[in-house]
Structure formats: structure tokens, C-alpha cells
Amino acid sequence: MNVKPTISSQIDEKIIFKVIDKNFSRLAPSYYKWINSWLIGAYENFGNIDKYIILIYIINQDFIFFRKNGLIVDYDTFYKDKTLEVEKINISKISKDLQIPKESVRRKVEELEKAEIIKRKGKQIFVNRTAIPVVQANLTLKNMSVLLCEFNKILKEEDIVEVAYPTTEISDSIKKNFSFVWYQFYKFLFIFTNRCRKQVGDLETFCIGLLVLVNAADNKSFKIKDLTRKKYATSIQGSDDRGVNAMSISDVTGIPRITVIRKLKYLIKKNILQINEKKLITLNISGVALDEVQELQNQNMRSLSNFIYRAFNQIKIII
Numbered sequence: 001m002n003v004k005p006t007i008s009s010q011i012d013e014k015i016i017f018k019v020i021d022k023n024f025s026r027l028a029p030s031y032y033k034w035i036n037s038w039l040i041g042a043y044e045n046f047g048n049i050d051k052y053i054i055l056i057y058i059i060n061q062d063f064i065f066f067r068k069n070g071l072i073v074d075y076d077t078f079y080k081d082k083t084l085e086v087e088k089i090n091i092s093k094i095s096k097d098l099q100i101p102k103e104s105v106r107r108k109v110e111e112l113e114k115a116e117i118i119k120r121k122g123k124q125i126f127v128n129r130t131a132i133p134v135v136q137a138n139l140t141l142k143n144m145s146v147l148l149c150e151f152n153k154i155l156k157e158e159d160i161v162e163v164a165y166p167t168t169e170i171s172d173s174i175k176k177n178f179s180f181v182w183y184q185f186y187k188f189l190f191i192f193t194n195r196c197r198k199q200v201g202d203l204e205t206f207c208i209g210l211l212v213l214v215n216a217a218d219n220k221s222f223k224i225k226d227l228t229r230k231k232y233a234t235s236i237q238g239s240d241d242r243g244v245n246a247m248s249i250s251d252v253t254g255i256p257r258i259t260v261i262r263k264l265k266y267l268i269k270k271n272i273l274q275i276n277e278k279k280l281i282t283l284n285i286s287g288v289a290l291d292e293v294q295e296l297q298n299q300n301m302r303s304l305s306n307f308i309y310r311a312f313n314q315i316k317i318i319i
Contacts, residue, residue, distance in 0.1 A: 011160060011312065017305040023154050025227035030150050031304070032214050034143035038189075039207040041136040044254050049203040050100055051108045053193060055117065056186060057094055059127055061086045063183035075175035079137070084127040089118070099194045144185070145171040151308060180314045188307040192300055199296050200270070204255055205263045211249055212273055216240035216283045229301065233294055236283060243280025 020027060042052040062084060066073055089109060095102040112118045119126045149167040156164035174181050196206040213236070216222060222239045224232075246264060250257040264281055267273040271289040273281050285293050 011155070011309065013305050013309040015160070016309050017302060019151070019154055019158070019160070020301055020305060020308075021229045023226070024229035024232045025224055026154060027147065027150055028232060029217055029223075030143065030147040032210065032217055034140070034147050035192075036207070036210050036214050037143055038136075038140055039203065039210065040253050041139065043204065043207065045136070047254075048108070049193075049207065050098075050104070050197075051111065053098060053190070053203075054094060054100070054105060054108050055112060055127070057098060057190065058086055058089060058118070059084060060183070060186045063179055063186065066179040067183050071179065072177055073179035075137075075141075075178040078178055079129070082129050083119075084129050086125050086127060089125060098190060099197065140185075141171060141174055145174060148308065148311065174311075177314050181311050184307050184310045184314075188303050191303050195296055195299060199292065200267070200272075204253075204259070205266060207253055208249055208255065208260060208263050209267050209272055211252060212244060212281055212283050215242070215244045229297070230294075233290075233297070237286070237290075238282065238284045240282045243276055243278065243282045245280055249281070 039049060042049045045052050046055075065071075065087075091102055091106050091109065094100070094109075095105045098105070109118065113120070117128050119128065145167045148170050149165070152161070152170070153164045155161040193203055197203050200206050200209065216236055216239060219240050219242060221241065222236060224235065227235060246257055246260045249255070249264075250260045253260070255263075264273065264275075268275055268281075271286045272283075272293070274284040275281055
């Protein structure tokens with residue numbers, strides 16, 4: 001009989017932030033893949049990331065209900081039923097919490113209703129669960145587990161914890177504590193996407209910029225270990241000798257090529273990306289944009305630290 005991970009002590013959130021800051025080059029590949037994969041999947045579902053976020057915001061009402069009542073619902077139980085009942089849809093609150101204009105929220109909710117993803121029956125509201133591909137939850141869970149596993153290894157190496165658990169055991173623990181971990185994930189995600197949307201205007205633009213960053217981070221010539229977050233941020237600028245073209249970005253993200261080109265021009269004008277003589281796009285943030293991006297990342301790393309802190313405590317990875 002396998003012994004389940006248990007917890008005998010908690011790691012201070014400030015320590016988690018310091019570990020991320022110090023070992024960022026080790027965590028960056030799995031962190032960026034986790035976020036980038038989620039954004040691409042969100043766009044793939046409805047051709048609009050904000051519409052998908054509005055849908056999961058509505059679904060998150062159930063996770064909030066579970067949390068308030070001290071209930072833990074596992075992965076299989078949550079995805080067992082074809083429909084999910086939610087209490088109500090408050091357009092004004094969604095607009096305020098997600099920082100999306102009210103009329104845009106109203107329009108996207110109506111589109112979800114027309115597509116029969118959301119159904120009203122009298123005073124009851126149901127979400128058609130078949131419209132929420134389980135495959136995306138599986139991929140997000142897998143990428144999340146890889147990130148937490150790498151983080152756990154670093155904690156073990158630095159003698160902060162005694163055991164480093166395999167990815168499979170971490171994944172099983174998340175599934176067992178699914179409603180709590182996903183509540184924390186969505187809490188992180190809503191804050192993260194609000195900041196990123198504010199930074200570049202819309203999440204499709206952010207997704208495109210992040211994909212160029214992922215391309216640079218995956219470059220074999222750049223895969224350097226043991227870089228702090230600050231050194232990583234400066235070292236990766238202009239390091240990509242390959243680049244990526246608009247067609248490839250369109251193929252990976254599913255965003256139409258003409259839209260990709262328009263958003264790339266915006267990011268180039270903002271000094272976040274650059275285009276070389278071969279018409280290939282590379283990462284090279286400079287000037288005021290670099291300061292702004294670094295401040296954005298600083299805020300996001302604090303939110304990530306909070307997510308990891310709460311998730312680790314709940315899924316009992318730490319011994």
C-alpha cells in the first residue's frame with residue numbers, strides 16, 4: 001500500500017518567492033509552457049480567450065461554493081455529470097472582477113447562450129459540461145504537475161523539504177483535491193490575465209508575445225541552468241538566433257494569420273519584439289517596455305508564489 005504524502009510543516013510564502021526568484025531558469029520552461037498552453041487551449045475553444053475566461057468564471061462559482069462549505073470534490077466526480085448548475089450570472093460583477101467592459105461581457109454571455117453552452121431553465125442556470133473539453137483540464141493538470149514537481153525538487157536540493165515526489169504522485173494528489181486546487185488556480189489565473197490584458201490590450205496579443213518568448217526559451221543555445229529571475233530576463237533578450245514567423249505563430253495558436261501580423265506589429269512598435277531581415281520574429285524587450293514587463297512579472301511571481309503555497313499545503317506534497 002502506497003503511503004500518501006503528508007504535511008508536517010508549512011513553507012512560508014516569502015520563502016517560496018525567494019526560491020522562484022533564485023532558480024527561475026529551472027522553473028521558467030515548465031511555467032511558461034503551463035501558461036502558454038492554457039491560453040492557446042482557451043482560444044481554441046471559442047476563438048476568443050476572454051469568452052472562455054468568462055465561462056470558467058461562471059463555473060468557478062461552484063468551486064467557491066465548495067470552498068465556502070469545506071467540501072473537497074475530486075477530479076472524476078467533478079467531471080462525471082454532463083451539466084453543471086450555477087447560482088446566477090451577474091454581468092456587472094463579472095465585468096468588475098475580470099476587468100472586461102460590461103457590454104462585452106453581456107455580448108459574450110449571450111453568445112454562450114446561443115451556442116447552448118449556458119442554458120437557463122426558469123431561475124436555474126446550467127452549463128453544458130460537454131462544451132468544456134476534459135482534454136484541456138488534463139493538459140493543464142499535467143503541466144501544473146510538472147511545474148510543481150520541478151519546484152519540489154529544488155526544495156529538496158536546498159534541504160527545505162525531505163522528499164521530492166514524482167510527477168504522477170503530485171498529479172494524483174491534485175485530482176484527489178481537485179476542487180480546492182482548481183479554485184486556487186482560477187484565483188491565480190483571473191489576477192494574472194487581468195494584469196496581462198492591461199499590459200498589452202488583449203490576451204490574444206499577450207499569447208502571441210508569450211509564444212515568441214517560449215520559442216526563445218526553448219532554444220538549445222539558451223537553455224542555461226542556475227540563472228536568477230533578473231539574470232534570466234536580461235540574458236534571454238536577443239538570444240534567439242532562430243526566430244519564428246507569423247504563419248508558424250498562427251498555426252500553433254489558431255489565431256488567424258492576418259490578426260497575428262497586426263498584433264506582432266503592435267508588439268514590435270512597443271519594443272517588446274523585433275523582426276529581423278528574414279522577417280522572423282524574436283524577443284528583444286528594451287527601454288521602458290523592459291521595466292514594465294519586469295514589474296508585471298514581479299507581480300505575477302508573487303501571485304504564483306501564493307498559488308504554490310496554497311496548493312502545496314492542500315495536496316500534501318511537503319513532508
